[in-house]
Amino acid sequence: MIDKLEFFIALAKQQHFGRAAEECGVTQPTLSAGIKQLEEALGVMLVQRGSRFQGLTPEGSRVLEWARRIVGDARTMREEMRAARHGLAGHVRIAAIPTALAMTPRLTTPFREKHPGVTFSILSRTSIEVLTLLENFEIDVGISYLDNEPLGRVATVPLYSERYQLITAAGNPFSDSETVTWAEVAALPLCLLTPDMQNRRIINQHLGEAGAEAHPTLESNSMIVLFSHIRTGKWSSIMPLNLAETFGFAEPIRAIPIVEPDASHLVGLVAAHREPHTPLVSALLHQARILAADLSLL
Template structure:
């Protein structure tokens, strides 16, 4: 029955029989027959019938929740048996919001040093996509915001607080300041992430709270595009402190704290709320806890250095 449940999960995700069959590596007739057999076994209709996919029946929606749980538990069992026999191995699939991508290496590098048989797949996705992929069993873990928009049922490990800075070239307005306000930043030609990104929604909300509205002169879903425009000296941007530090901005680019307020939003690792987790996911959660501790110690050390100046 497990293969039929996987067919059903793929169909619910793709909403198209042909694409679902392709994702499962079978022909469309094989997938359709498998779902029909599942319906016969359960005694209910799962899919609204028609010339094309028309959605799930109410019973189908209920079965989908059980299907994800059963398939997830089956994968956990198989992985646990493999780990018991051969040690940790396999692929970990991670999706991260763009502003957290630079932090992923702090998690994956020490993990792979401990478990060299593990490989990684890392995707850049919006916060909404991260949760959708997690719910559909398409990823093993996500890195996203924890406190700004509803997460639903997940297991989470807070990693760090995202704080915001004006990134601008030396010689631009406010570039010689120790800090700027959200209202002041609004007057600059800004390049920002696209509105479908939660980081952008957070920035828009802080600007709105300051009584201003910004229409960026450039929007992109790529941090590389934003960085390249900042380096021309013609654009400024608003980015998290940890991201600016990771990319090592130096002269003639300045990173200036934005205050009033000095906003903070938690970012962390999220996984499906399964008990027990697969050995790979549990090891990743343990690594995230260790990383969070290291990041906290680093932040405390920087604070002490700053207060001693």
């Protein structure tokens, strides 16, 4: 039954029988037969069929919720028994919003010192993608905003608050100011994250509250690209203070607090809302709480 539920989860994610079969490492006829057997066992149609995948039935949508819960519990059980035999080891998959990537070493480094048998993959993703990846078991935890857009049913550990700065070169407008307003920042040639990023939506929101609008001359989903353009002295940007400090801006680059409003947004670790969590995820949540306590003292 578990393998058939995994087939169904893959099909719901890929929305294509061939791609779902490839993800599961089986042939398309094997996957299709497994879905059909699952329907027969449950006595309901799960998939709207035609010449191609046409979506889930209402019953299929409900079964998908159960399938994720059951498969998640089965994986947790297997990992817990493996940890009991061999100790905490394995591979941890993390997806983080771009503005939080620079702080991930503060989580992963002490964690691996405690558990040297653990390896990591860290991906840069939008906040929406983080939640989707969690839902589909493609990552173990995410790092994302906690208080700006709906998160759904997830476990969270608040880590720190983002506060926003104008990052600009000496000699540019406002570079010698102690503070700058959101309305003033809007008039500068800005390089910003792309609109699919929640950080950009937050920036647009605060600019709108100030009666202004962002008209960036450059957009990218990479913080490295933004930093590189700021260093030319021809572009300015809006970034969280903790991120700017991590990259070690020095003269002639200035970081000017943005006020009216002096905005902040909470960033933290997110994990699937499931008890018990896998041993690796439980240990990561514990390490995140230690990190949150350390950050609160800064």
